[in-house]
Amino acid sequence: MSQASEKNASRENFQPIRVGHGPRGRGPVVKPKDAKKTLIRLWSYFQQQKKQLVLLFLLILVDTLLVLAVPYCIGLAIDAMSLTKGGVNFSKLSLVVIGLGIIYFSDTILTFLQSWFTAEISQKIVFNLRAALFKKLHKIPVSFYDQHTHGEMMSRLSNDVDNISNTISQSTTQFMTGILTIVGSFCMMIWLSPILTVASLITIPLVFTLTKTISKKTKILFKEQQVQLGHINGQIEETISGIEIVKAFNHERKAIEEFEAINTKLRDVGLKAQIWSGFLMPIMNVINNIGFAVVATVGGVLAVKGMITVGVIASFLSYSRQFARPLTDLANIFNLLQSGLAGAERVFEILDEVEEIEDKPNAKVIENLKGEVEFKDVTFGYRQDVNILKGLSFSAKAGSNIAIVGPTGAGKTTIINLLTRFYEITGGSILIDGININEYTRDSLRESFGIVLQDTYLFSGTIKENIQYGKQDATDEEIERAAKLANAAYFIKRLPNGFDTVLSENGGELSQGQKQLLAIARVILANPSILILDEATSSVDTRTELHIQEAMKTIMKGRTSFMIAHRLSTIRDADTILVIDKGRITEMGSHEQLMENKDMYYQMVMNQTKNIEAM
Numbered sequence: 001m002s003q004a005s006e007k008n009a010s011r012e013n014f015q016p017i018r019v020g021h022g023p024r025g026r027g028p029v030v031k032p033k034d035a036k037k038t039l040i041r042l043w044s045y046f047q048q049q050k051k052q053l054v055l056l057f058l059l060i061l062v063d064t065l066l067v068l069a070v071p072y073c074i075g076l077a078i079d080a081m082s083l084t085k086g087g088v089n090f091s092k093l094s095l096v097v098i099g100l101g102i103i104y105f106s107d108t109i110l111t112f113l114q115s116w117f118t119a120e121i122s123q124k125i126v127f128n129l130r131a132a133l134f135k136k137l138h139k140i141p142v143s144f145y146d147q148h149t150h151g152e153m154m155s156r157l158s159n160d161v162d163n164i165s166n167t168i169s170q171s172t173t174q175f176m177t178g179i180l181t182i183v184g185s186f187c188m189m190i191w192l193s194p195i196l197t198v199a200s201l202i203t204i205p206l207v208f209t210l211t212k213t214i215s216k217k218t219k220i221l222f223k224e225q226q227v228q229l230g231h232i233n234g235q236i237e238e239t240i241s242g243i244e245i246v247k248a249f250n251h252e253r254k255a256i257e258e259f260e261a262i263n264t265k266l267r268d269v270g271l272k273a274q275i276w277s278g279f280l281m282p283i284m285n286v287i288n289n290i291g292f293a294v295v296a297t298v299g300g301v302l303a304v305k306g307m308i309t310v311g312v313i314a315s316f317l318s319y320s321r322q323f324a325r326p327l328t329d330l331a332n333i334f335n336l337l338q339s340g341l342a343g344a345e346r347v348f349e350i351l352d353e354v355e356e357i358e359d360k361p362n363a364k365v366i367e368n369l370k371g372e373v374e375f376k377d378v379t380f381g382y383r384q385d386v387n388i389l390k391g392l393s394f395s396a397k398a399g400s401n402i403a404i405v406g407p408t409g410a411g412k413t414t415i416i417n418l419l420t421r422f423y424e425i426t427g428g429s430i431l432i433d434g435i436n437i438n439e440y441t442r443d444s445l446r447e448s449f450g451i452v453l454q455d456t457y458l459f460s461g462t463i464k465e466n467i468q469y470g471k472q473d474a475t476d477e478e479i480e481r482a483a484k485l486a487n488a489a490y491f492i493k494r495l496p497n498g499f500d501t502v503l504s505e506n507g508g509e510l511s512q513g514q515k516q517l518l519a520i521a522r523v524i525l526a527n528p529s530i531l532i533l534d535e536a537t538s539s540v541d542t543r544t545e546l547h548i549q550e551a552m553k554t555i556m557k558g559r560t561s562f563m564i565a566h567r568l569s570t571i572r573d574a575d576t577i578l579v580i581d582k583g584r585i586t587e588m589g590s591h592e593q594l595m596e597n598k599d600m601y602y603q604m605v606m607n608q609t610k611n612i613e614a615m
């Protein structure tokens with residue numbers, strides 16, 4: 001086997017093991033798109049590496065030319081040893097051997113340089129892709145995340161990008177080497193013997209037909225494999241995230257059964273994909289060997305007739321092998337490309353997602369906000385066909401304290417989602433300080449809000465860093481003061497490393513209440529103009545709740561605040577209570593006024609009082 005062939009043979013491990021995931025159950029299934037378009041788009045990323053690409057091409061060109069000389073040299077060596085020409089020609093033989101030595105040495109160096117350049121190109125491309133994807137994640141609207149699971153997004157950022165990287169690193173050099181070797185070998189073959197060239201070409205149509213048929217099948221199978229990987233990823237993600245619920249409901253067996261069902265599907269489709277792509281190699285080998293036998297027979301006849309030497313036949317056979325080998329390699333690249341393109345399609349899908357509406361060209365940066373908020377006939381639905389908020393109107397004076405209450409699913413959190421522009425309203429308008437919120441830059445608008453949600457998220461890092469998230473340049477004193485105001489300092493100080501205690505992802509080692517207190521400290525530090533507290537005290541005990549309420553009173557002074565609360569005892573002092581039901585405001589007023597109304601709010605308070613008394 002020539003060096004080129006050996007090199008290519010080692011690259012035959014063409015189907016990378018992917019742990020990629022596609023969309024899971026409720027995510028959208030990737031629609032097959034125009035592979036050509038995806039390829040062209042991927043190529044645009046290569047063009048950013050033009051210089052390296054040209055250099056790589058030159059390296060491959062020189063290397064291929066050198067490797068192409070090998071069979072010819074071997075032919076010369078055979079003829080130099082041919083006894084029919086008057087004994088062994090040692091001087092010619094030693095020259096050929098030295099030449100071969102130089103070729104093999106140069107080939108080693110050039111191959112190393114090729115790997116280097118390929119690694120650089122592929123790593124730079126995936127670096128750029130990954131960066132573009134991560135940037136994009138921050139630009140797409142929150143609604144996108146309602147339809148895509150974390151697992152799916154992670155898989156696109158890691159596995160699909162890896163897939164592309166594998167494809168690029170494994171196929172770029174192989175593709176260029178393949179094309180150059182085919183062209184070079186073919187020229188040498190014609191030069192050595194046109195008759196043998198014709199004889200060796202009879203297997204080509206077979207090779208093409210076969211490659212096309214098999215790759216058509218494998219493309220479908222690889223895609224299905226990606227989808228099943230996505231399902232399995234979703235299942236794993238859900239089981240791990242909800243492991244306590246799974247255990248509490250004794251659903252382990254069910255979870256395992258569900259997993260086994262998906263795992264079986266994945267195994268079956270994976271097996272089929274591997275088997276079909278595995279067909280290619282042995283069949284190609286058989287076809288190549290048939291071609292080899294034809295050339296050897298015709299060559300033998302020509303040699304007997306004295307039309308060519310044995311050395312030429314030997315060279316020709318090597319060239320015909322070198323000619324056929326890249327055809328097989330290219331077929332493999334085709335296979336590899338299918339899985340790389342499937343990954344690229346999924347990555348480009350994210351890059352093509354509609355982004356949050358851009359700020360208007362003359363958008364204002366919010367400065368010195370008073371904090372007046374007005375909703376004017378606001379309509380909104382998460383889906384176009386269902387309106388969740390139906391013509392909502394209310395106004396909040398600067399510095400006032402607004403409580404939003406109502407049954408589950410009434411639309412309370414939705415009001416906050418619109419105020420912060422996590423979602424865009426479909427009708428009416430929202431004004432802050434008399435100006436439509438669309439007229440402000442989104443960044444400055446969000447900076448004006450301090451939000452404490454029911455589900456607090458803490459990042460991995462120290463407690464100090466987590467509080468500092470509210471103000472990056474805060475000093476230690478400011479952080480400690482915020483923690484004290486949020487009544488979080490007492491528990492932080494009891495931790496072994498105090499403010500420097502390292503939290504794992506989402507503060508797994510803290511209680512819900514403690515996490516909530518940290519979130520409140522974070523907001524206190526950020527010192528926003530408008531506060532939003534969505535069930536902020538829902539996870540704390542009554543004693544802690546009192547502490548928080550005290551802290552809240554202090555920080556709410558002079559700031560407009562919106563409090564969503566189920567526990568009505570926490571919002572009695574609110575300036576205005578909005579009662580929301582089925583997306584409409586059914587009542588509005590102070591606690592006393594609403595109690596006098598004896599309507600929905602009154603009923604809710606009475607129910608809660610009864611429940612507490614019954615306990």
Ligand SMILES: Nc1ncnc2c1ncn2[C@@H]1O[C@H](COP(=O)(O)OP(=O)(O)OP(=O)(O)O)[C@@H](O)[C@H]1O
Binds near residue numbers: 383406408411414
């Ligand atoms: N991201 C979303 N996509 C689609 N529908 C949503 C989404 N978020 C909420 N909804 C729907 O909108 C309606 C109002 O939800 P919202 O979260 O505003 O209610 P809520 O009053 O805050 O309820 P709760 O008191 O239970 O928190 C519900 O019917 C809910 O199913």
